[in-house]
Structure formats: C-alpha cells, structure tokens
Amino acid sequence: MTKVIVSNQKHPLDTYLRTDRLPHIWCPGCGIGAVLHAFLRALLDSGVDLKKVALVSGIGCTGRVAGYVRLDSFHTTHGRALPFATGLKIANPELKLVVFSGDGDLIAIGGNHFIHAARRNIDMTVICVNNFNYGMTGGQLGPTTPLTGRTTTTMRGNIEEPFNIPYLAAAAGAVYIARWTTAHIHSLEHSIGEALAKKGFSLVEAISPCPTYYGRMNKQPTGLDQIRYFRYNSIVRHGIDPRLVGIEANGQIVVGKFVDIERPYIPGATGSGNGRTT
Amino acid sequence: MTEKPKNEIKLIIERCKGCRFCVEFCPQHILYQSDEVNSKGYRIVDVADISKCDQCNTCSMVCPEFAINVVSIEAKPVKDGEVVCLSQDT
Numbered sequence: 001m002t003k004v005i006v007s008n009q010k011h012p013l014d015t016y017l018r019t020d021r022l023p024h025i026w027c028p029g030c031g032i033g034a035v036l037h038a039f040l041r042a043l044l045d046s047g048v049d050l051k052k053v054a055l056v057s058g059i060g061c062t063g064r065v066a067g068y069v070r071l072d073s074f075h076t077t078h079g080r081a082l083p084f085a086t087g088l089k090i091a092n093p094e095l096k097l098v099v100f101s102g103d104g105d106l107i108a109i110g111g112n113h114f115i116h117a118a119r120r121n122i123d124m125t126v127i128c129v130n131n132f133n134y135g136m137t138g139g140q141l142g143p144t145t146p147l148t149g150r151t152t153t154t155m156r157g158n159i160e161e162p163f164n165i166p167y168l169a170a171a172a173g174a175v176y177i178a179r180w181t182t183a184h185i186h187s188l189e190h191s192i193g194e195a196l197a198k199k200g201f202s203l204v205e206a207i208s209p210c211p212t213y214y215g216r217m218n219k220q221p222t223g224l225d226q227i228r229y230f231r232y233n234s235i236v237r238h239g240i241d242p243r244l245v246g247i248e249a250n251g252q253i254v255v256g257k258f259v260d261i262e263r264p265y266i267p268g269a270t271g272s273g274n275g276r277t278t
Numbered sequence: 279m280t281e282k283p284k285n286e287i288k289l290i291i292e293r294c295k296g297c298r299f300c301v302e303f304c305p306q307h308i309l310y311q312s313d314e315v316n317s318k319g320y321r322i323v324d325v326a327d328i329s330k331c332d333q334c335n336t337c338s339m340v341c342p343e344f345a346i347n348v349v350s351i352e353a354k355p356v357k358d359g360e361v362v363c364l365s366q367d368t
Contacts, residue, residue, distance in 0.1 A: 029299075224298050
C-alpha cells in the first residue's frame with residue numbers, strides 16, 4: 001500500500017562499519033550479522049571510549065567480523081585470538097578487549113587457549129558464535145555438533161558427544177556466562193552489554209543458523225527454518241547449573257544467563273594495579 | 279480511514295539478501311517479501327502498511343545485513359519556526 005523502501009540510504013550503524021566492504025560475505029540466513037549488530041549496539045550503549053576498544057577475531061566465518069568493523073580490529077591466526085588478546089591486554093591494561101569468534105576457532109583449535117584464558121580470568125569479553133559446524137571450509141563436523149547431527153563428514157549422524165560451552169567455561173573459571181540465539185536478539189544485546197561491563201573473563205555464546213551447511217543437512221534448509229526452530233524450541237532458565245544446558249539435536253535449547261560471579265582478574269585487581277611487572 | 283504514517287522504513291536495497299528474518303519477527307506483520315529483485319537477484323522485502331509501524335526497531339535488530347532501519351518522520355517545530363525531520367540516529 002505504502003511504498004517507503006528507498007535506496008541509497010545510510011544505516012545508523014554505518015559509522016562503525018567499513019561500508020566499502022558491505023554487503024558482507026555471509027550467506028543469506030546466516031546470523032553472524034545479527035550478532036554483530038547486537039554487539040555494536042551494546043558497545044555504543046555501554047559508553048566505552050571506542051578508541052580504547054580492540055576487537056580480535058580468529059579464522060572462520062565469524063573471524064570475518066574484524067574486517068567489517070571500523071574499530072581497532074585484528075584478524076589473527078586460527079584459534080589464536082585469545083592468546084593474542086591476552087597479550088594486548090597485558091601490554092596495555094587500559095584497552096577494552098573483545099574477542100569475536102566462532103565455535104571452531106575458540107573451542108576446537110583454540111580450546112586450550114580458551115580454558116587457560118578463563119582460568120587466568122583475563123579481563124575480556126568473548127562472543128562465541130556457535131553454528132554447530134565448520135561453516136567456511138565446507139560444513140565438517142566440529143566439537144559442538146550435537147549428537148546424531150548430520151554434517152558433510154558425518155553423513156549418518158555424529159557419534160561423538162559435543163562440548164557444552166557454558167559448562168566448559170564455568171569449570172575453567174569464567175565469571176560471566178550467557179547463551180542466547182539469534183532469535184533472542186534483544187536479550188543477546190542486553191547480555192553483551194552486561195558482559196562488556198563485567199570485569200573478568202565473560203563469555204556470551206550466540207547460537208546462529210548455518211543454513212548452507214548445518215541446516216541443509218538437518219532438514220532445516222533455510223535460515224528462516226533454523227531461526228524458527230530456535231524461537232519455538234528455546235527455554236529461558238536464568239542461573240541454571242551449566243552442566244544441564246547441553247545441546248541435543250532436535251531438542252530444547254536452554255538459554256539465559258547462567259553464571260555471574262566475582263573473582264580476582266588479570267590485570268588490575270592484583271599486584272601493582274596495572275598488571276605490569278618491571 | 280488510514281492514519282498518517284509516523285515512521286518510515288528504509289531499506290538499502292543492494293544489501294538485502296532476502297532472508298525474511300524481518301518478515302518473521304515484525305510484531306505488526308507489515309513486512310513481506312516482494313517480487314522485486316536487486317542487482318544480485320535477491321528478492322527484497324517491502325512494507326504492506328506503514329501506518330501500523332510502532333518503531334520497535336526489531337526488523338533492524340534481526341537484519342544480519344545492516345540493510346533495514348526505521349526512522350521517525352514526525353515533524354516538530356524548532357526555535358526559529360522551521361520544520362525539520364527528526365531521524366533516529368545513534
């Protein structure tokens with residue numbers, strides 16, 4: 001009835017994006033862009049000085065985030081986003097560190113760095129976009145693929161038990177852990193804002209559709225099918241024991257804020273106050 | 279009788295990839311996927327009835343492409359009597 005669609009418009013967040021690279025490479029129906037949108041809004045609302053923000057990402061679909069934001073951003077080697085960010089934080093404790101990477105980068109190749117960054121409780125915010133497989137390289141089985149989930153390398157269904165990311169992070173010592181899907185975009189934005197304000201290793205797991213590989217292999221061929229599945233099969237349980245939030249294929253996804261505790265963190269609260277040793 | 283629209287939904291056509299997240303999540307159900315295609319061949323979204331828009335910004339939030347956003351077109355007089363368009367800029 002009313003046609004208001006106009007071209008050549010500017011998006012409110014264009015100031016913080018490298019618009020010459022848009023439209024981005026992510027598939028139609030992928031949720032990484034929505035997570036990035038929620039992160040940028042949360043970052044702007046948090047009032048952090050943008051000149052003191054460093055965004056680090058690894059390799060993979062989600063690793064591309066570093067190339068699209070107009071912040072100090074670093075695209076590191078595979079799995080090494082966390083040690084890179086740790087070094088940045090130790091060298092310059094004033095920086096606000098954000099690690100934005102995928103499950104294959106953070107939990108598989110960088111799994112050891114992940115548990116040790118959580119154990120040391122380095123003051124940083126980690127946003128882990130979980131799409132249940134290795135999307136960029138062709139949809140192979142990853143450590144977060146649910147049991148019986150089909151991928152291009154497990155055509156008869158996965159026989160391995162997947163990682164439960166919030167439980168892993170809680171066991172390793174993270175102080176803030178939340179999980180949302182891209183269907184809960186307002187809650188995701190709120191949680192990212194809380195994680196940015198939290199001192200210590202804070203993790204937000206964002207479950208995203210991957211229609212091209214994971215969804216297509218599991219009878220959810222479009223991003224819309226997957227996001228509908230997230231929307232109608234998620235259950236909010238704040239403060240639940242993280243060992244109970246494992247993801248099963250075709251099961252309910254428990255979302256919410258699971259852990260919010262206080263622990264001494266590095267650098268800042270200990271030693272000379274800035275973490276530097278001379 | 280239709281009310282005068284207070285908001286305007288703006289779409290950057292070349293960024294839309296036709297994923298229909300905004301159509302799915304709009305609480306007023308005023309968006310739909312039209313038959314028009316952009317230069318990459320994706321079917322872009324269109325607005326059915328803009329007067330129902332509440333400016334909740336959900337379409338903008340779920341859009342993974344940074345393509346759609348809502349601006350207010352309420353005209354308010356300023357000091358020297360001019361009329362300006364207020365847009366929601368962050």
